[in-house]
Amino acid sequence: MEHHQVKQRNYTAVIVALTIAINAIVAILYFMPKYEGMGGVNLTFLPFLNAICNSFTFIFLIAALVSIKQKNIQRHRRYIFAAFTTTAIFLISYVTYHALAPNTHYGGQGILRPIYYFILITHIVLSAAIVPLALITVTRGLNMQVEKHRKIARWTMPLWLYVSFTGVLVYLMISPYY
Numbered sequence: 818m819e820h821h822q823v824k825q826r827n828y829t830a831v832i833v834a835l836t837i838a839i840n841a842i843v844a845i846l847y848f849m850p851k852y853e854g855m856g857g858v859n860l861t862f863l864p865f866l867n868a869i870c871n872s873f874t875f876i877f878l879i880a881a882l883v884s885i886k887q888k889n890i891q892r893h894r895r896y897i898f899a900a901f902t903t904t905a906i907f908l909i910s911y912v913t914y915h916a917l918a919p920n921t922h923y924g925g926q927g928i929l930r931p932i933y934y935f936i937l938i939t940h941i942v943l944s945a946a947i948v949p950l951a952l953i954t955v956t957r958g959l960n961m962q963v964e965k966h967r968k969i970a971r972w973t974m975p976l977w978l979y980v981s982f983t984g985v986l987v988y989l990m991i992s993p994y995y
Contacts, residue, residue, distance in 0.1 A: 828956040863914035864995065867984065875982050881897045900977075940980060947976055951973055
C-alpha cells in the first residue's frame with residue numbers, strides 16, 4: 818500500500834484564536850444590551866433554525882461514526898465537514914438571534930424545571946469545550962496524525978453528539994415560551 822506524505826500544518830494559533838473568539842462572542846452576547854432597531858421583526862424562527870442545524874449536526878456525526886467504523890475515511894471526512902458546516906450555520910444564526918432578540922426565560926414548573934436547567938447548563942459548558950476539541954480533532958485528521966486523531970476523537974465525538982442532541986432538547990423545552 819502506498820503512503821502519501823501529508824504536509825503537516827500547525828493550526829494551534831487558529832484553534833486558540835477561534836476558541837477564544839467564539840466563546841467570547843457568545844459570552845458577551847449574554848450580557849450585552851439587545852439591539853432594538855429591528856422594528857418588531859419576529860426572530861423566533863432563528864431558534865427553530867438552530868434546532869434544525871443541531872439535528873443535522875447530530876445526524877452527520879452519527880453517519881461519520883458509522884463511516885469510520887466501516888473504515889471509509891473519505892465518507893467519514895465528508896460527514897465531518899458537513900457537521901462543521903451545519904455547526905457554522907448554527908453559530909451564525911445563534912449569534913444573530915442573541916444579538917437582536919430579548920432573552921427567553923423557561924416557564925416550565927415541577928420536575929421539568931431542574932431537568933431543563935441540568936440539560937441547559939451541561940449543554941452550555943460542553944459546547945464551550947467542544948470548540949477547541951472539534952478543531953483539534955479535525956486538524957489532526959487533516960494532518961493524518963491518525964493515532965492522535967483517534968485518541969482525542971474518542972472524547973470529541975460523544976461530547977459533540979451530546980451538545981448537538983441537547984441543543985435540540987433545549988429548543989423543544991423552551992420553544993413554548995417564545
